[in-house]
Amino acid sequence: xxxxxxxxxxxxxxxxxxxxxxxxxxxxxxxxxxxxxxxxxxxxxxxxxxxxxxxxxxxxxxxxxxxxxxxxxxxxxxxxxxxxxxxxxxxxxxxxxxxxxxxxxxxxxxxxxxxxxxxxxxxxxxxxxxxxxxxxxxxxxxxxxxxxxxxxxxxxxxxxxxxxxxxxxxxxxxxxxxxxxxxxxxxxxxxxxxxxxxxxxxxxxxxxxxxxxxxxxxxxxxxxxxxxxxxxxxx
Numbered sequence: 604x605x606x607x608x609x610x611x612x613x614x615x616x617x618x619x620x621x622x623x624x625x626x627x628x629x630x631x632x633x634x635x636x637x638x639x640x641x642x643x644x645x646x647x648x649x650x651x652x653x654x655x656x657x658x659x660x661x662x663x664x665x666x667x668x669x670x671x672x673x674x675x676x677x678x679x680x681x682x683x684x685x686x687x688x689x690x691x692x693x694x695x696x697x698x699x700x701x702x703x704x705x706x707x708x709x710x711x712x713x714x715x716x717x718x719x720x721x722x723x724x725x726x727x728x729x730x731x732x733x734x735x736x737x738x739x740x741x742x743x744x745x746x747x748x749x750x751x752x753x754x755x756x757x758x759x760x761x762x763x764x765x766x767x768x769x770x771x772x773x774x775x776x777x778x779x780x781x782x783x784x785x786x787x788x789x790x791x792x793x794x795x796x797x798x799x800x801x802x803x804x805x806x807x808x809x810x811x812x813x814x815x816x817x818x819x820x821x822x823x824x825x826x827x828x829x830x831x832x833x834x835x836x837x838x
Contacts, residue, residue, distance in 0.1 A: 723822035
């Protein structure tokens with residue numbers, strides 16, 4: 604009895620189908636201008652932007668452009684906001700970066716499959732970090748943070764014990780080049796040190812404080828600095 608053998612072309616068929624669908628969505632060849640315009644539209648669907656600019660720099664070889672590989676992509680804005688939380692300003696540059704063309708034009712997603720490196724600088728103000736804290740499900744009522752030189756000072760009412768005032772001093776730590784976690788150096792309630800168990804429970808509600816994985820081009824962070832006015836993130 605004849606049995607059909609698995610086709611050796613099957614592994615190739617799926618990528619070709621995706622390329623066909625992407626080409627259909629594009630209605631023509633890939634160009635830097637089309638990529639720029641599409642990225643702007645996608646970002647504006649998710650973020651409120653002030654002076655958003657995207658620049659796509661191609662290689663001389665057009666076959667690289669058709670494959671979604673570019674010499675550089677630059678994303679900058681005076682401010683981007685989401686859920687009333689603002690990062691201002693922000694600058695991201697990816698070098699020798701490959702964009703998933705199918706995801707970009709067919710799924711409205713900015714997805715990088717390869718890059719040589721990224722450069723990033725972004726800032727968040729004290730006001731916006733306080734807005735972010737109030738959105739988190741923490742056992743602290745009326746949380747408030749004040750910026751100092753490379754230190755944050757949190758205050759609020761510790762809900763686990765009614766009427767007890769929380770005072771926490773903390774630093775920030777980058778995890779996996781994407782997430783920013785709060786690392787306390789001192790935690791006191793009514794002047795008494797809070798045991799490690801409640802501290803861990805509190806941190807599980809707070810961290811990650813920020814996640815740069817949601818930012819266009821998913822830049823990697825290397826350093827974070829706290830000033831009296833801003834958190835400055837660089838990579």
